[in-house]
Amino acid sequence: MDNHSIGLCAEHLSFSYVKECSVINNISFSISAGKITALIGPNGCGKSTLFSLLTGKLKPDAGNIILDGQNISDIKRRDIARRVSVVHQQNTAPNDITVRRLVAMGRTPYQTLFSSAQNKNDSDAVERALQITNTEKHADRMISTLSGGQRQRVWLAMALAQATDILLLDEVTAYLDIYYQLSILKLVQNLNREYGMTIVLVMHDVNQALTYSDEVMVMQKGEMAAFGKTSEIITPERIRDAFRVNSRIKSCDGKPFCFFTD
Amino acid sequence: MSKEKTISNLRVTLIFITTVVLILILFLTAMNIGGLKTSPAKLFGGLFIRYDKDAAVIFELRFPRIVVALLGGALMAVAGVLMQAVMKNPLADPGIIGIGSGAAFFAILVTALFPSLAVFMPVFSFLGGLLAFAIVYTLAWKGGEISAIRLILVGIAVNAVFTGLYQAFDQMTGGRNVNAARVISANISLKTWNDVKILAVYALIGLLLCILAAKKCNLLSLSDQTLHSLGVRVGRTKITVSVISVLLASAFTAVVGTVGFLGLIVPHIARLLVGSDHKRLIPYSVLLGAFIFLLADTVGRTIAYPYEISASVIMAVVGGPAFIILLKRSRRIYG
Numbered sequence: 001m002d003n004h005s006i007g008l009c010a011e012h013l014s015f016s017y018v019k020e021c022s023v024i025n026n027i028s029f030s031i032s033a034g035k036i037t038a039l040i041g042p043n044g045c046g047k048s049t050l051f052s053l054l055t056g057k058l059k060p061d062a063g064n065i066i067l068d069g070q071n072i073s074d075i076k077r078r079d080i081a082r083r084v085s086v087v088h089q090q091n092t093a094p095n096d097i098t099v100r101r102l103v104a105m106g107r108t109p110y111q112t113l114f115s116s117a118q119n120k121n122d123s124d125a126v127e128r129a130l131q132i133t134n135t136e137k138h139a140d141r142m143i144s145t146l147s148g149g150q151r152q153r154v155w156l157a158m159a160l161a162q163a164t165d166i167l168l169l170d171e172v173t174a175y176l177d178i179y180y181q182l183s184i185l186k187l188v189q190n191l192n193r194e195y196g197m198t199i200v201l202v203m204h205d206v207n208q209a210l211t212y213s214d215e216v217m218v219m220q221k222g223e224m225a226a227f228g229k230t231s232e233i234i235t236p237e238r239i240r241d242a243f244r245v246n247s248r249i250k251s252c253d254g255k256p257f258c259f260f261t262d
Numbered sequence: 263m264s265k266e267k268t269i270s271n272l273r274v275t276l277i278f279i280t281t282v283v284l285i286l287i288l289f290l291t292a293m294n295i296g297g298l299k300t301s302p303a304k305l306f307g308g309l310f311i312r313y314d315k316d317a318a319v320i321f322e323l324r325f326p327r328i329v330v331a332l333l334g335g336a337l338m339a340v341a342g343v344l345m346q347a348v349m350k351n352p353l354a355d356p357g358i359i360g361i362g363s364g365a366a367f368f369a370i371l372v373t374a375l376f377p378s379l380a381v382f383m384p385v386f387s388f389l390g391g392l393l394a395f396a397i398v399y400t401l402a403w404k405g406g407e408i409s410a411i412r413l414i415l416v417g418i419a420v421n422a423v424f425t426g427l428y429q430a431f432d433q434m435t436g437g438r439n440v441n442a443a444r445v446i447s448a449n450i451s452l453k454t455w456n457d458v459k460i461l462a463v464y465a466l467i468g469l470l471l472c473i474l475a476a477k478k479c480n481l482l483s484l485s486d487q488t489l490h491s492l493g494v495r496v497g498r499t500k501i502t503v504s505v506i507s508v509l510l511a512s513a514f515t516a517v518v519g520t521v522g523f524l525g526l527i528v529p530h531i532a533r534l535l536v537g538s539d540h541k542r543l544i545p546y547s548v549l550l551g552a553f554i555f556l557l558a559d560t561v562g563r564t565i566a567y568p569y570e571i572s573a574s575v576i577m578a579v580v581g582g583p584a585f586i587i588l589l590k591r592s593r594r595i596y597g
């Protein structure tokens with residue numbers, strides 16, 4: 001096992017917003033490179049906080065986040081941004097920005113103040129990101145003319161333009177209709193299968209985690225209740241413990257599905 | 263490149279050209295308004311070919327105020343654009359949220375107490391502007407963002423305090439403090455070539471910095487968390503852009519005085535015309551700011567001739583209603 005030299009891991013992570021009320025309590029894990037890892041848990045379990053710690057938006061009270069063997073607090077923000085990209089649940093952009101210009105902002109970590117003119121690497125990465133996310137047909141449209149689902153694809157394209165190995169997604173399918181939820185998740189799966197990206201997804205839907213993730217981390221009251229292969233981790237017992245609902249796992253067309261029986 | 267985009271580039275080019283032409287027309291008009299009238303040809307001859315008394319008088323008296331109006335308008339408009347980018351709020355006008363009056367108070371105070379330092383007035387006004395900005399920014403900050411309503415409320419309060427302070431100072435000194443009177447009335451009728459020089463230096467520095475700031479402003483239109491994951495040091499970027507904005511607004515205040523709405527309405531109209539890309543928005547605000555402020559000054563000179571209404575008064579009277587109209591229109595743009 002060489003987990004501590006490549007990829008993203010956490011060592012004895014603790015965090016609290018208010019003293020004596022810990023939100024994250026001594027969590028250690030290692031995200032498997034080249035896998036899709038789902039982060040699930042009930043509301044208030046600390047998964048959003050954990051996500052913010054992983055993106056570096058919050059600083060842990062104790063413990064470290066290690067990226068490719070280096071503590072992220074020792075790496076320049078720009079260098080992190082060349083290795084880890086993030087898509088948030090909600091995003092803001094000027095209404096009249098074109099899709100291509102927005103995606104091009106994903107090249108920010110590769111540009112300096114004086115080299116703002118895009119070079120070939122930049123424009124190649126942007127075109128590639130547009131293609132992969134299937135947003136090239138909208139490339140010259142203004143972002144405000146797109147639907148929520150199309151916009152989320154554009155934000156994904158921006159993250160792809162960063163050309164990172166690791167992609168962190170925070171409930172990116174929230175507020176989308178089922179068609180766009182699945183289309184985003186299939187896209188994410190494709191990024192993993194075709195391009196070998198390591199992906200961490202904060203998710204709400206247990207079934208989507210079952211279908212789309214290789215590994216799953218279950219969070220409960222600021223602690224890691226379980227972490228491992230999705231098919232082994234998601235069981236009726238664990239769902240009852242974490243989400244306080246009864247369920248059964250049934251196979252349909254050879255794939256496991258979770259039915260809630262409450 | 264799509265058709266849609268090409269047309270919009272053409273549109274932007276036309277808007278730039280139109281504005282430049284309008285500035286030229288306005289410039290020639292402004293030059294010829296007042297007790298002394300002369301034809302453009304005669305003036306041109308008098309300035310460049312052979313001495314002419316009328317042309318010389320116009321050159322010494324009218325030219326400086328016209329150039330001050332042009333430069334000042336440009337500075338304040340860009341200061342507004344930058345402040346709005348930092349605050350992520352289209353209502354942030356350095357003139358309204360107290361940066362102008364903070365700058366004015368410091369400038370007046372220091373030059374009154376240490377008259378020998380009057381040359382450094384723009385420096386002190388810069389410090390005052392920074393102080394006012396720091397206060398507004400700190401107090402308007404809540405829950406990780408600047409709330410629009412807090413910004414305006416805090417800004418109004420800070421503006422009121424600094425305005426009160428310099429007015430009190432003016433009254434305590436029996437209204438004899440020339441600098442105070444000048445800043446309060448924001449009257450540019452007595453500007454000299456010396457004022458033009460001071461303003462030009464700041465305009466040059468500031469506008470050069472703005473070329474660098476355009477990209478930062480574009481970045482700031484994304485949310486802080488997105489910027490963070492793009493590797494941008496958000497705090498540092500915001501401070502850089504704010505300091506440039508305060509520098510421009512303070513230079514304006516030191517030379518022209520406190521003028522509200524200029525830094526608000528010009529960027530607003532500019533955004534409607536050329537969009538929110540700062541690589542266009544900043545250069546266009548330079549032009550439009552110059553045009554609008556010279557227009558305000560020229561109208562002020564004409565409307566009650568032989569008496570003059572100062573450009574800041576015109577800006578307030580026209581700017582208030584225009585602001586409300588723009589605010590109603592802008593719902594569509596800013597949600």
